[in-house]
Amino acid sequence: MLVKVAVGLIMRNDQVFIALRDSTKHQGGLWEFPGGKVESGESVELALSRELEEECGIQVSACEHFETIAHDYGDKQVELVFYKVTEFSGEPHGKENQEVRWVSLSQLHEFAFPEANVPIVEALTSK
Numbered sequence: 001m002l003v004k005v006a007v008g009l010i011m012r013n014d015q016v017f018i019a020l021r022d023s024t025k026h027q028g029g030l031w032e033f034p035g036g037k038v039e040s041g042e043s044v045e046l047a048l049s050r051e052l053e054e055e056c057g058i059q060v061s062a063c064e065h066f067e068t069i070a071h072d073y074g075d076k077q078v079e080l081v082f083y084k085v086t087e088f089s090g091e092p093h094g095k096e097n098q099e100v101r102w103v104s105l106s107q108l109h110e111f112a113f114p115e116a117n118v119p120i121v122e123a124l125t126s127k
């Protein structure tokens, strides 16, 4: 089964906001860009706003599609729809008590992300 996921690249100057995935979750113990599964009947952009409010406590006011990546983990197939979150209100934090960081794009490669994120990290650091 293919799981569609809305993912936010929350940007501020040359930094991006990342969070540590709970070790009990799929791809746990790795860093991620906040986001989550699109629910049935929900648009991807609505899912993005809902997930970023739930996980980081921010309200998205503007976003733009960045890249969509399909990836097969073997145990799970995902379609990750990445958005650059260009305007938001509230201060991003680990609302679900997850560890979070603002990271300079030049240091992003120092963090371990799920395999599907590799092209995104590459694109963010080379632009």
Ligand SMILES: Nc1nc2c([nH]c(=O)n2[C@H]2C[C@H](O)[C@@H](COP(=O)(O)OP(=O)(O)OP(=O)(O)O)O2)c(=O)[nH]1
Binding pocket: 005, 006, 007, 025, 026, 027, 031, 032, 033, 034, 035, 036, 037, 051, 076, 078, 080, 114, 115, 116, 117
């Ligand atoms: N949020 C997020 N998920 C990612 C990234 N990269 C990546 O491969 N994934 C995968 C891991 C999961 O299989 C899936 C997203 O799941 P999720 O755990 O965020 O979903 P969710 O917030 O709805 O969580 P839950 O209700 O299952 O607890 O996408 C990423 O950068 N961010």
Ligand SMILES: [Mg+2]
Binding pocket: 034, 035, 036, 037, 051, 055
């Ligand atoms: Mg999530």
